[in-house]
Amino acid sequence: MTATQQQWRRRFSDLVAGNHSPTGDPVDAGARLVVSDPDGTEVFRAALARHHRFEDDDDDQVIWIRPLVGGQDTESGYLFNLSLVRRRSLPVAHADLVDDGVEIELTTGQEARIEPADGPELEQLARWDDFTNRLTPEEDAALGRLDADSWHGRYA
Secondary structure (H helix, E strand, O other): OOOHHEEEEEHHHHHHOOOOOOOOHHOOOOOEEEEEOOOOOOOEEEOOOOEEEEEOOOOOEEEEEEEEEEEEEEOEEEEEEOOOOOOOOEEEEEEEEEEOOEEEEEEEOOEEEEEEHHHHHHHHHHHHHHHHHHHHHHHHHHHHOOOOOOOOOOOO
């Protein structure tokens, strides 16, 4: 792995984990994903769960992430349907550090930017953190592995 790859991967990991919090508490920070088409039109924006996985096969690089979509407020707190909050892949053609984030040219021609979350995305991440506090250690570990495309059991 090149020094450049190590740098952007480290920054990516720090953003997702919340290791850039001004207070020093990771729950006060996190990451969001913004995807744009080649013409610059934004096509997707969401907070990212606090786990990811890098996968390297030969010359292919893929990053597995979990964008936080959906969810609803209920009497027992905010709930997410884990069948909808599925893992997603970012097939990397090229990536660079930019400003306070990471810009990734995807093999699809789109551009993904991982940057510090704020506003609605940071609020969604706080709801996710509260929700995941209800999970069993086994459920939490299963989500963190990012190795399954579907969820069975509670919150499906």
